[in-house]
Amino acid sequence: MPVSRISAAFDKARSDGRSALVSYVMAGDPDLETSYQVLNALVENGADVIELGAPFTDPMADGPSIQRAGQRSLKAGTTLKDVLALAKRFRETNQTTPLILMGYANPVHLMGYEAFAEAAGDAGIDGTIIVDLPPEEDMPLREAYAPHELAVIRLATPTTHEGRMKTVADGASGFLYYVSVTGVTGAKKPVASDIAPGVQMAQRISGLPVCVGFGIKTGEQAREMAAISDGVVVGSAFVDIISEMAQGKSREEIVESVARLTRDLSSGLNRNGGVA
Amino acid sequence: MDLRNTWDKWPDANGRFGEFGGRYVAETLMPLILDLEKEYRAAQKDPEFQAQMDDLWKHYVGRPSPLYFAERLTDHFGGAKIYFKRDELNHTGAHKINNCLGQVLLAMRMGKKRIIAETGAGQHGVATATVCARFGLQCVVFMGATDVERQKPNVFRMRLLGAEIVPVESGTGTLKDAMNEALRDWVTNVDDTFYCIGTAAGPHPYPELVRDFQSIIGREAKEQILEREGRLPDAVMACIGGGSNAIGLFHPFVEDEGVRLIGVEASGHGVETGMHAAALNGGKPGILHGNRTYLLQDDDGQIIDAHSISAGLDYPGIGPEHAFLRDSGRAEYLTCTDDEALEAFQLCTRLEGIIPALEPSHALARIGEVAKEMGSDQIIIMNLCGRGDKDIFSVAGHLGIDM
Numbered sequence: 001m002p003v004s005r006i007s008a009a010f011d012k013a014r015s016d017g018r019s020a021l022v023s024y025v026m027a028g029d030p031d032l033e034t035s036y037q038v039l040n041a042l043v044e045n046g047a048d049v050i051e052l053g054a055p056f057t058d059p060m061a062d063g064p065s066i067q068r069a070g071q072r073s074l075k076a077g078t079t080l081k082d083v084l085a086l087a088k089r090f091r092e093t094n095q096t097t098p099l100i101l102m103g104y105a106n107p108v109h110l111m112g113y114e115a116f117a118e119a120a121g122d123a124g125i126d127g128t129i130i131v132d133l134p135p136e137e138d139m140p141l142r143e144a145y146a147p148h149e150l151a152v153i154r155l156a157t158p159t160t161h162e163g164r165m166k167t168v169a170d171g172a173s174g175f176l177y178y179v180s181v182t183g184v185t186g187a188k189k190p191v192a193s194d195i196a197p198g199v200q201m202a203q204r205i206s207g208l209p210v211c212v213g214f215g216i217k218t219g220e221q222a223r224e225m226a227a228i229s230d231g232v233v234v235g236s237a238f239v240d241i242i243s244e245m246a247q248g249k250s251r252e253e254i255v256e257s258v259a260r261l262t263r264d265l266s267s268g269l270n271r272n273g274g275v276a
Numbered sequence: 277m278d279l280r281n282t283w284d285k286w287p288d289a290n291g292r293f294g295e296f297g298g299r300y301v302a303e304t305l306m307p308l309i310l311d312l313e314k315e316y317r318a319a320q321k322d323p324e325f326q327a328q329m330d331d332l333w334k335h336y337v338g339r340p341s342p343l344y345f346a347e348r349l350t351d352h353f354g355g356a357k358i359y360f361k362r363d364e365l366n367h368t369g370a371h372k373i374n375n376c377l378g379q380v381l382l383a384m385r386m387g388k389k390r391i392i393a394e395t396g397a398g399q400h401g402v403a404t405a406t407v408c409a410r411f412g413l414q415c416v417v418f419m420g421a422t423d424v425e426r427q428k429p430n431v432f433r434m435r436l437l438g439a440e441i442v443p444v445e446s447g448t449g450t451l452k453d454a455m456n457e458a459l460r461d462w463v464t465n466v467d468d469t470f471y472c473i474g475t476a477a478g479p480h481p482y483p484e485l486v487r488d489f490q491s492i493i494g495r496e497a498k499e500q501i502l503e504r505e506g507r508l509p510d511a512v513m514a515c516i517g518g519g520s521n522a523i524g525l526f527h528p529f530v531e532d533e534g535v536r537l538i539g540v541e542a543s544g545h546g547v548e549t550g551m552h553a554a555a556l557n558g559g560k561p562g563i564l565h566g567n568r569t570y571l572l573q574d575d576d577g578q579i580i581d582a583h584s585i586s587a588g589l590d591y592p593g594i595g596p597e598h599a600f601l602r603d604s605g606r607a608e609y610l611t612c613t614d615d616e617a618l619e620a621f622q623l624c625t626r627l628e629g630i631i632p633a634l635e636p637s638h639a640l641a642r643i644g645e646v647a648k649e650m651g652s653d654q655i656i657i658m659n660l661c662g663r664g665d666k667d668i669f670s671v672a673g674h675l676g677i678d679m
Contacts, residue, residue, distance in 0.1 A: 061463065182463060
């Protein structure tokens with residue numbers, strides 16, 4: 001079911017003539033109830049796939065926005081088990097939207113790959129992106145995932161040359177996450193024409209849907225990226241909205257702002273009607 | 277698995293020391309560390325590279341460093357003969373420059389013009405800034421904001437040497453956060469930047485190449501003790517933060533089964549208090565900063581901040597080869613508290629006229645017990661890996677003396 005839930009979501013977007021909207025939020029930022037309401041707002045307003053961030057003390061690939069979100073989440077006491085429980089709660093009312101857990105290796109490693117795979121499968125997680133488990137290191141994870149049909153979603157980047165892309169594609173499942181810039185999340189602004197060749201190579205070699213992420217914040221940027229990819233990942237922009245709760249905005253206001261941004265992003269992803 | 281007589285065969289082709297090590301980095305960095313490995317293999321076979329290293333070691337760093345018989349300390353403890361390997365006499369005052377020279381020469385072979393480094397106490401930062409000044413390279417040093425405050429003399433030194441210092445506010449503003457920020461910079465500036473890692477940790481091939489560059493310590497010590505005593509030592513000892521000075525001393529002796537390898541971790545206020553930096557004695561295996569090794573972490577796999585009086589040992593992990601040597605039983609790892617290190621610092625200063633850094637003071641604090649267990653016909657070599665000039669202000673503070 002899980003891997004097929006991911007392909008069904010991309011198939012549906014494709015048959016609608018658009019790119020999929022992949023949205024990222026940090027679980028437990030600033031608390032689990034807000035995250036739960038945000039997840040539902042994302043889905044109701046057009047998100048096709050959800051990446052659920054699991055907090056880690058040392059997020060080496062993240063820029064300041066997601067670093068701070070992780071710190072807020074940890075300060076609230078969020079654990080990996082809490083993130084899985086949030087996924088399970090979301091699944092009670094939603095059986096179709098793929099849920100991808102995104103995080104770093106150490107908490108998963110400490111829980112044990114088998115135990116994690118079982119718990120994630122049980123929670124209705126469909127796959128994971130573990131930033132610091134490159135193909136060279138993720139074999140034990142893949143073995144643990146196999147019985148639960150969890151997807152191992154890998155990253156490709158502008159430094160991934162053709163030979164390397166074969167390594168990245170071999171054993172990847174679900175979709176490929178194409179990191180549009182060299183850098184951390186939310187920092188640089190990607191340029192569609194620069195990355196189009198890399199995305200095409202990733203599509204050709206992997207045969208998987210390829211989503212583009214890092215630095216995409218507006219409907220207009222999303223539209224540009226949608227023209228060259230199967231999906232567009234937006235993370236820091238959502239995280240920035242949610243961070244305003246720390247400045248005193250109410251949960252209702254935050255959820256409404258998330259809904260508005262989702263609609264804005266989603267409306268830009270129709271390839272036929274796009275500007276590109 | 278029979279590990280005997282295979283100690284120096286590690287790491288394997290995947291960068292593993294048994295179950296430890298590896299390459300746990302974001303995909304953006306994978307092509308870079310694979311390139312670095314290729315370049316390092318080429319350099320290892322290049323006599324020019326070795327000749328350049330030898331020349332700089334001799335005329336710029338001042339190697340070989342002396343092997344000194346610490347006569348009064350030996351008498352004081354009344355056990356084994358204690359020798360110091362005097363790496364505190366190196367240019368820049370510590371062992372760090374051995375490794376910086378090697379990495380910067382590699383960076384130049386790779387055509388990189390910008391060198392980044394992380395630093396805790398500032399010793400690795402100073403050594404990197406020094407070598408960059410020597411070769412006219414741009415140098416950016418990431419340093420936790422807390423450490424910038426408590427290591428002002430080294431911050432000024434680095435600025436004099438032309439380095440840019442980036443205070444890191446994220447996390448708790450110490451060494452691990454500086455390393456996170458250096459990795460973020462590297463991932464952003466992949467084309468022109470070389471990351472000069474200060475200890476024998478990080479993704480493969482760093483633990484191997486840092487060990488190899490630091491092994492000059494053990495190779496010299498071995499030659500010198502054979503000349504002085506006509507035989508190998510019975511034990512070699514060093515302090516451990518990330519563990520680069522220790523692995524540099526241990527590695528040339530690792531095949532000599534009769535030589536005990538003894539590392540000393542910083543246990544801060546005591547391992548039982550949770551305020552310490554003893555990853556092997558108080559941590560669990562995990563994944564951080566590119567390698568699988570022992571880490572200070574909580575039950576959810578979140579990294580716990582280390583604590584040590586010595587900024588150079590204030591790190592929640594340890595090089596993967598030490599994790600391997602510990603689990604396989606080849607090396608022993610003891611601990612030393614802040615207070616014990618302070619006492620040893622003063623003892624060595626008074627008895628030998630050598631002001632040691634707080635880092636090797638941790639090894640000094642355990643050397644008496646180890647020496648007493650051994651007979652007076654036995655020999656210990658301890659790496660005095662840094663000098664204490666940088667620490668006099670903080671030691672004065674701890675002793676309640678107003679300078």
